[in-house]
Amino acid sequence: MGDGDAESRAIPPLSARNLDDELISLELLKEDGRAEMLGKISHWLATRHEDKGGAGDAFVQQRYDALTRLKSATLAVLRKENELNEAGGEQPVASQQEGSTTASLPREQRQQLTERDPCVGELCVALEECLVLGLKSRSDEEQPSWWHVLYASTLIVDEPTLVQSVLSAAFLSETDGGKARCWLKIALNNHTIESSIMMILSMACEHLIRNNYEEWSLVRCSEGLGLFLELIIALRDVHFAIEVSGEPFHLPEAAEAAEPEPGTESNSGEMVSTITDADIAAAVGASPSRAGSFLPPPDAEPVLVEIEDVKDLEVQSAVIVAEDEEEEVILLPSALFPHRLKGIKPWQYVFGVSLASLSKNPYHSRYALIDPLLALPNIVDDCVAILRQNPDTPRLFRTTVLSIRLNQLREIVETEGSVPKDLDPQCAGALLLDFLKNLPDSIVTDDKYDAFVAAGQLRDEEASVRNITCLVNDLPVHCQIVLKRVINLMHFLQQPEYSEQNGVDVFTASTVLAPVIAFKKDTGSGMPSERARGRTHSQYQDVRYAAVGAQVVERMIQHYATIFHDVRVQVVDALERLEAKKEALRMVSHQWKLQPQMNFLSDRQQVNEISRLFREHLEGGNIPSLSLPENSVAVQAAEFSIAADLENESQSNALVSLELDLRGPTVATPPTSATSSGEPSPTTSEATEQDLVSIWEQFGFNRPTILGNFEKGGVLLLRAILYWLKNDPNALSLLKMRALPSELPSYDAGLVVSSICESLVKLLKLFLTPKHPEIDIVAMSLEPFWELFDEDMYFNKLFMFMFQVFDQLWSELDPKAASFTRVITESEGIVNELLKKAPVTVNDLRVEWEEIRTRRLEESEEEEEELEEQGELVEDEVLRIAALSDPSLLSPPLRYSKKKPSFDVKPDDYKSKLLDESIILTLEHIAYIDHALPITSQLCRWFRIYSVEANGSSLETLLILAKKQSPTLLVVKDAEGNVFGGFASDEWHRAFHYYGTGESFLFSFANPSAAGGFVKYQWSRKNSYFMLCSDESLIMGGGGNFGLFLDSDLSRGTSGACETFNSPPLTTSQEFSCVQVELWGFTTGDKPTELGERHRKSVLD
Known part of the structure; x- marks a missing residue:
């Protein structure tokens, strides 16, 4: 390849491959059992770009080199094993050419790889290099050896296989380096290297890793560690038979190290070969633009790297911070969350987003629009629920979950808005900690962190608990509820009946939680990239947060009931309010279907009260004349304010018992009639059922029996009519007028009120069916009229308002063109559009409709004037009647916003x-x-x-x-x-x-x-x-x-x-x-x- 060709090669962008793809390909290989093997190993790219990195690039280079060496060694081992098995096997050549390999043979039947095979020595050296990289030296003269980490891990992880292999290695060599090499050979021979390293690097040994490895080490780099474990997993089926000794590993000579010609590979080899340079560069923290600079050409001269522009560092920093006036929302880029390269929308982000933002986002918090005390992020709620359902799961929070799996779970959470229902408890615990770890701010908040630490360090336990309680009660609501739920989980898991199985005690729980909930954001110093990295939380938090914060977390777990008493009371009250509201909404549909019965006292009282109002109006003798349609808007606005003042009085009168039994006369105290003469009205005992039916007919209720008017609407309609008659001064006169033959069109009031009641139940989405017998309160909270349910007597007020809208539209019709179906349909459409404007009270709907109606009338008058000037007044009437068939043509102002906006316009906000x-x-x-x-x-x-x-x-x-x-x-x-x-x-x-x-x-x-x-x-x-x-x-x-x-x-x-x-x-x-x-x-x-x-x-x- 010429120089020109070498320079034309380019590293594929980071988005070209994703760690999730590696997991998928691995799973497919497992399912198929055998797959076609790749014929060529990935060529290392020799492009050299001028690097504009910072001081941390040297560490990135070391991690990159270590992983690439391990990849090459792993591929060489897999190829060698494949060659030996093919040479010694009896499988026909033809079948091998068809894609069949020896990978399906049991491990014991395969050819052994020994220390005499050059690739084995190279593999051991590469493994040792990865494990030693970033290890802190115990002295200036001593070479770094990870034997101390290995031995100390057996004191934390009590696993027989690991302990036995470490003890065996301790007797086979006198030096620490030799003991470490002995253990590595034993683990390869026994096929336990995968499980052992996962236990050593698990959350249980987190303190050990932090204390012995630098922050830039490979084992503390989450993505790099993921690839390291992938390469180890690829070796699980290789049959090693290495002589165990403390001698240095045998490295091949230059001739022996020559890479073999590409041939068929095993399934594991295919998996390894799919790990590209771009994947490794991304895993160790290299940006896509600099990925190719880590492998210089053999003849390249050293190049002095200079920092030319600070802006480049800011763009490549790990965190993007956006300052807002109210709150700070931090968005971590796709370099840290690779799944976001697939097009997840910003409002779907969960990881790296503040709790304050998530608690207001209904996509990620089911109760975001219901009550702040219940607005727990779905990821917290779901993970806690899974862990509470499986409290006896062994090794909770101490089992290693690969970062590849975490990336996959992050994508599911952000695309679907919730955690998979079948998620295993181990992954649920890891995902919960991962979410808390990536929060831009601590749950205990930066300004209260020092106070929490001081309170946790008080020797007087009672004073410590008292101070922590005050601090918790002073936290923002979104922090309180998350902290309460997480501490409650740990308090539950460390109970004796569960801790024996899951291994979670107070010490373990506080150690696990402290780094992710009790830390203080470090603003950093120095270069911009360092300050930006200070805003993030890496895979392993600084050890001081675990040591210091564990004290206060331990107190919270031990005294959970005392510290979170006030928060628990508030949450319980919020749940009770929600259940009461849910029951009230459910009762609307129930009352709509429930028929009133005269043998029920409340139903009888309400029917009698309506009859009394009808009788008094007829006997009063002065029926007030209705206002003209043009003036009805202003009149009703004034009447509505009067009705609001009389509401309390009307509600008390609604329970007056007149004890009228329609099946036979009863004795009752006659009410006093508010007539001009002051004479009392006839007693109800003198009235017969037929007389009452006749009275109701005079107001448009034409059924043969009184209760027949409520067959469609039930008790809900009965209460709504009574409320309307008692709070609308014009209601009785209006019904009386519409029931009598006149120039104005008449209608059946019983049919109108039944249709309005049914329409409102459906518009408010309160209609229950056998398929949906309950109210979905979460879905209901997303409706624009959700806040309307908080108003007292909201349904009765809506009923009164919709009837007034219906009557106003009816009055605009030509008597010859009156159509009940058309008007009720248009009324339903108007109310539906008004409900979409997010009203808080029914009065908001009324004001909105008044302005719309005013514009409708003004536009209608202008159109008539124009047509009159053109001499087309006759045609105008025909066109107006024809337009009634299309509600959108009849009421074009519904498409427009009102002159006064429905919200306060504050441009400065x-x-x-x-x-x-x-x-x-x-x-x-x-x-x-x-x-x-x-x-x-x-x-x-x-x-x-x-x-x-x-x-x-x-x-x-x-x-x-x-x-x-x-x-x-x-x-x-x-x-x-x-x-x-x-x-x-x-x-x-x-x-x-x-x-x-x-x-x-x-x-x-x-x-x-x-x-x-x-x-x-x-x-x-x-x-x-x-x-x-x-x-x-x-x-x-x-x-x-x-x-x-x-x-x-x-x-x-x-x-x-x-x-x-x-x-x-x-x-x-x-x-x-x-x-x-x-x-x-x-x-x-x-x-x-x-x-x-x-x-x-x-x-x-």
Whole structure:
């Protein structure tokens, strides 16, 4: 290969391979039992790039060299064994050529590898090099030997096989180095090296490893350790027969060390060969741009490395930190979490994200929108549940779980939002510790860490517990509930009936927990990369946190009931409130189906009270005239405030017993009638059932029996009608008027109230069926009207409001065109749209509807005036009746925002929302758009993916930069100064068909009748033409016209009325010229590293 060819070779990017792929390939090999073997070993790449590293690069180089040497030695051993078995076996050559190997032979039947085989000596040296790398010397003159670590591990891990092999090695040599070599040979011969090293490097020996190895050592590098264990696992089926002695390992001569020609490999060999240089470089902490620099050409001269630019170090640092005014969200890049290279969205991140952010994210906390005291991250809740279900699992928190497996679990948690249900307890414990370890801030918080440590060190145990209790109660709520749940778990696991099996005692539990919950964030000093690394928590925390923090954690476990008493009481109260709310919601459907009975006192009292109200109104003689439809909005607003003042009085009157039995007269005290003459009304005993039915008929309830009016609505309808009649002064007059024949159209009040009650139960999603007999409270909390359930008598108030909406729409109809089905359907649609605006009280719905109705009337009057001027008044009536068949045409204002926004617009609150500057968006623009985004995107900050100003006017450029970015926000500013755009749910890419989801929407700031001019056009459900992109255009919305169309140069576009979003043109004219175009992405932290690196070079490159 020429020099030019050597320089043209490039290290494959880190994203080209993933450690998860290694695990998958390994599992496939295990399942198949035998697979085709690779024919060539991976060629080491000889590219030399100028390195701009820091002081830690020397350690990275050492880890890289050690792993590459072990890989080569492992491959050589596997090939040698394969050659010996093929030479001594009886298998036909033809079958071998078809892919059959000797790998399926039992280990005992294979050819032995001895110390005389050069590859065995090279393997032992490579293993020893990996285990000794970074080992602290006991003296300046003594060579590092890991015998002391090996021997000390037997005092911690009481495993017979390991103890016996160490004791045997101790008698076979007099020097520490010789004893270590003897043990290594014994472990290889007995095939116990894999299990032994996993026990030595387990969590149980964590203190031992920390005290004896430098932080940069291979065994303290999580990803490097994972590859090291993978290579050892590949040796499990090799049959060694090495002579055990303390003599140095036999290394091959240069001729002997020549690499054999590539041939067939065993399954393990294939697995090893799939570990590429890029994998090793990534595992030891090398960035992709510098991965090729670790293997210089043989004739290369030493190159002096200089630090040229501090900015490069900042980009390559291990942590990306985003400061916010309220809280700090730290996002760890994909170099630490390889699964994120697969396109996980920012709001799905769990690891490296603050507890405060996770507790507010409903994707990762089931009760995030229900109660802060219950907003425990799903990963904590699920892992704790698994461990509590399996408390007798042996060696909890002390079994090594490979980082490859942890990466796989991280991906599952972040993509699915929860932990796998069938996860084994060992992995659940490791995943829980991994999550806590990667939190950007300690659970005990930095400002209280010193106080916690001081409280734990008090000799007076009572005073110590008292101080810790006060500190716990002063923690933020999200820290309190996580700390309580984790300490409660350890308190449960160390109970005597379980600790005998799982080995978890107070000391072990406090030692395991202290490094991950009781530490203080180290801001670091020196170079920027060192300060950035100080913000992270590596695989092994500094030993001082375990030693110091273990005291306070131990006190928490021992005195759990006392320290967390107040927190437990608050959580129990929150659970009781939640259960009460859940039961109340469940009872709505039950009451809707439950028929009222006169033999029940409460039902009889309510029926009698309604009858009394009807009778008094008829005997009163002065039926107030109803206001005209045009004035009814203002009148009802005033009446609603009066009704609110009378609510308490009406509720007390609702329980007045009139003791009327419709099946026979009874004696009862007659109520006093509020008539002008002051004479008492006739006693109820004088009334007959037929008389009462006749009275109810005069108010539109036309069933043969009184209770027949509640066949569809039950007790729920009965209570809602009584509440309405007692709190709406116009209700009785309205029902009386609608029941009588007149110029205005009449309707059956019994049918209307039954339909309204049923519609509300379904709109509020409280209708229970045999398939869904219970309320899903978590799913219900995600509904925009969730907070409405906290209002007292919310259903009765909603019933009263919806009836008023129905009557207002009914009054607008022409008597000849009156249709009950059409009006009730439109009323249901209006209330449904209003419920989507996240109301807190029913009064919010009422105010919203008043403004919508006012605009409807104003627009209707303007249209009539225009048509009158054109002499088309007759045609107008025909067109208006025809429009009634389409509710969307009848009420176009429903698509618009109200003049006063439904939230407080405070532009200053959005100063930190954008990570990059925008030429188009103002703070007011950002406020309105952010409020319209899905809740998962509202939790994120915005970073600019593309802009015409920075990247040029090209659709091709936009698509390149938008790769793997979703969701995104497209913003356009035209030559007239109009600002508009759309929210795209999926990644923008070329396709021959539409794609995207119903989360997509269009928006515009060009509507003068809306608050801030902002209008959001949601999915109309008429079609699914959300997103479409080709080489020539970018499109959002379709059906009739494109909602938004941009050409390939992003210089011109069109916007028309489209059916997808039920939207008019977004600009004043359908065709426009683009002045600026920007595409924004969303992240919970800083700008993604990949995007930052991509922006450094021109897209044309």
